[in-house]
Amino acid sequence: MENKPSPPTVEVLEADDCWRLLRGVALGRLxxxxxxxxxxxxxxFRxxxxxxxFRTAPGTxxxxxxxxxPVALEADHINGRTNVAWSVVVKxxxxxxxxxxxxxxxxxQLLFPWSPGPKDLFVRITPDAITGRRFTIAPPQTWEITLDNATRAGFE
Structure with missing residues (x-):
C-alpha cells in the first residue's frame, strides 16, 4: 500500500477572520x-x-x-514558514x-500610491459579501502530476 500524505483541509473563514486577515496585508487585485x-x-488598499x-487616478x-x-477585491498570503495560505474575496x-x-x-494619510503619478481619488468598496479560505499548501508529492499528464508542446 502506498503511503501518501493526506490532502490538506480547507477551512472556511468567518467574516471577522476575513477582515482581520485583510487588515494585515496591503496588496490585492481588483x-x-x-x-x-x-x-x-x-x-x-486599506x-x-x-x-x-483604495487610491487611484482617472482611467479604466x-x-x-x-x-x-459589482466589483470584487481578492487578497491572499502564504506564510513561507508554515506553508499555510489564505485567500479572501470581497464582493x-x-x-x-x-x-x-x-x-x-x-x-x-495611511494610503500611499505605489506607482508614480498623482492619485488623488479614493474609492470605497462596500461589501455585499466577504468569503475566505485558509489551507496548508499541499506537498508536491500529492499533486499527482506525472510526465504522462504534462503538456508535451516541447516534443510535438
Missing amino acids: AVWVDDHPELFPLN TDKETIV KLSAALEGK GRAAEVEQTEEFRTNVA
Whole structure:
C-alpha cells in the first residue's frame, strides 16, 4: 500500500477572520467589468471599518469601478514558514469617497500610491459579501502530476 500524505483541509473563514486577515496585508487585485469582459488590476488598499478603500487616478480602473456594476477585491498570503495560505474575496459596489477631514486624517494619510503619478481619488468598496479560505499548501508529492499528464508542446 502506498503511503501518501493526506490532502490538506480547507477551512472556511468567518467574516471577522476575513477582515482581520485583510487588515494585515496591503496588496490585492481588483476585478471590474470593462465593456464586455472582466479586467484585473493589482492595487494597494486599506480597510476602513468593514469596507475597502483604495487610491487611484482617472482611467479604466476608476471608470469601471464607478460604473455601478459589482466589483470584487481578492487578497491572499502564504506564510513561507508554515506553508499555510489564505485567500479572501470581497464582493460589492464601489463609490468615490467624500474626502472629509476625518477621512483624510484616519485613512487617506495611511494610503500611499505605489506607482508614480498623482492619485488623488479614493474609492470605497462596500461589501455585499466577504468569503475566505485558509489551507496548508499541499506537498508536491500529492499533486499527482506525472510526465504522462504534462503538456508535451516541447516534443510535438
